Amino acid sequence: MLTTVDIKNPVIAVKDLNLYYGDFHALKNISIDIPKNQITALIGPSGCGKSTFLRTLNRMNDLIKNVKTDGSVKFGELSVLDRATDVVSLRKRVGMVFQRPNPFPMPIFNNVAYGLKIHRMAASHKDLEEIVVNSLKSVGLWDEVKDKLNKSAMELSGGQQQRLCIARLLAVKPEILLMDEPCSALDPIATLRIEELMHSLKENYTIVIVTHNMQQAARVSDITAFFLHGEIIEIGPTDKIFTRPGAQQTEDYITGRFG
């Protein structure tokens, strides 16, 4: 693995992570440091392990049967893969946005308030309302939905639903946002809005995004890691990866020799 970037004080430090789906060795000796308040993009062809890796960071792979992991994933002082780790509080701090928007079939307000109620983060209804409004504002949805907070979230467009999912996530004040191809089910205009949102969120959050879309990775991220067949081939600053990649395989993928 070729690393051309040195990350001091990473917010997540992954060392020698291996993951098996039954007998299939899906992630091979993954080591990567995720920098704070930056956007790290994970690129690579289908089935190379990017989403699997992402889901390891918030223990969402626990939901799949027959998965074995070993190695070390450290989130600050916390050892993520430890069986004793409280996944409930981990997932509050490390949130995830999915490929297909998945709002609850509830009113828009209740969607954003869901996490707050679960974690009892609001002392009063007024507090709750304030946090919900701020979350909707920070994703740029407030003006579009302020008159229909009681309408079902399922009536929104795809792009609005995805922004709603992000607002729902921001309400619980996570530290890290994991985004698994968040724009792949959206049209170009919605995609652009989400990318702009990511830029503004970077200030306060650390973002890791898996994307199939190389141009998106180039537009949006600071650091890029190239995955292939379960391994990381190269990690580096985004502009370097896309202009002067170090590894031959990286160059082949970037230039479209395979995809």
Place this chain on the structure above:
Amino acid sequence: MRAKISQHIAFTILTLCGFAVVLPIIFILGFLLVKGLPAINIEFLTAAPRAGMKEGGIFPAIVGTLYLVICAISVSLPLGVTCAVYLTEYARDNWLTRLIRLSIVNLAGVPSVVFGLFGLGLFVIFLQFGSSILSGSLTLAFLILPVIITASEEALLTVPKSFREAALALGATRLETIRTVVLPNALPGILTGSILGVSRAAGETAPILFTVAAFFLPRLPHSIFDQAMALPYHLYIIATQVPGIPDKTKYGTALVLVVLVFGLNLIAIFFRNRFRKRRKW
């Protein structure tokens, strides 16, 4: 041209088969209406039987059936839904789960008269509840349990995985996810299953034969430890065990029972269709 004709014939046969299914229902209902409607009046529905059940009404039997059904569902609904939640959300693919599923299938296949004997042995005799609404409704509860479990499981599985993932990714526990996201969205299906279970319980004769049914009890039951009359058993009695009952009374009782069961089924279907239309996912 040949293909067109044979398609025509095939569709005609299929349509006739469709009607053939409806025919028995129309026949039964029609027959009961013609022969039983003359017996239906306010007195029939609200008075107790008298003069050797030749006169009066079937009110105690209607009330008895309602009590039995309400008590049965209050036991089998919580039990059935909890079991379905366990099977869909928590159970792993091991021998225990397979055993549970096998048991449910077998429970569904037990003949209803055997349920009656089971109820007699366990509730009436061993637990000493005696012949009572308690014994009868517990027996009926086990009879309809497979229906509740199957319908609830299906309803829970219909809830998309994405909802669960969204909740868990926000830091909800498994239990919170089930309570706040999965169960509320599975409720329509569970409701439909319950109503079907209720209609099944209302119409069964054999399970209540040995466990609750009273031959002649013209007053309303005092408590769940009391015996009661019930429509299916009452029908059996006046149709075969007591001589001299006017025909219209027999058919009238049958008509009330059938209207009750059909009515419950129609309510279930109505709610199921309404929820399907309103559902936004």
